[in-house]
Amino acid sequence: DGGITQSPKYLFRKEGQNVTLSCEQNLNHDAMYWYRQDPGQGLRLIYYSQIVNDFQKGDIAEGYSVSREKKESFPLTVTSAQKNPTAFYLCASSIAGGFYNEQFFGPGTRLTVL
């Protein structure tokens, strides 16, 4: 089964704790992305990576960190510095530099801070 997976689907965290969201793809895509989606707002880019061991900040990177040690994996850590972490988080992947750059999205992780 080819695709992009995210885990867990639902995640609860106490205020002040760090939490890591998993994203894995077996599409052999070079580029991977993390977005945050809040009710009534468009997707906002947190971090993206065009190649292994390299990543760039998106529009709202503060309070988040990522790593890209393997092509297939792009985990996102939500740190305690993120002031409003409750949101729906989407991971995506695409062919790097592709003109049509279709991004394939995972099913998402809904994070709730208690």
Next chain:
Amino acid sequence: KNQVEQSPQSLIILEGKNCTLQCNYTVSPFSNLRWYKQDTGRGPVSLTIMTFSENTKSNGRYTATLDADTKQSSLHITASQLSDSASYICVVSMPSGGSYIPTFGRGTSLIVHP
């Protein structure tokens, strides 16, 4: 500032009826425009993509149009079905440093009633 504005914010129609969703953008330079369908609690899935030279693209009951001069696009849904209930997101990409950066609209929430 690059923006993508969608209207209406939400729409309710009866099963079997047609509807049209609008997307206006200020993104420049323009690379391509894509419409995504996002079911509740799921990741977006691409419906259509159009480049500067294309003014219409169909995918089954979905037909997208693009007027690059006025920077407007529309998504027409014919003979709506209950499964069309979802959020429809317009995404406009611009070239940047060898890649393509997407700007997401906030989406139109469509509800199809039996």
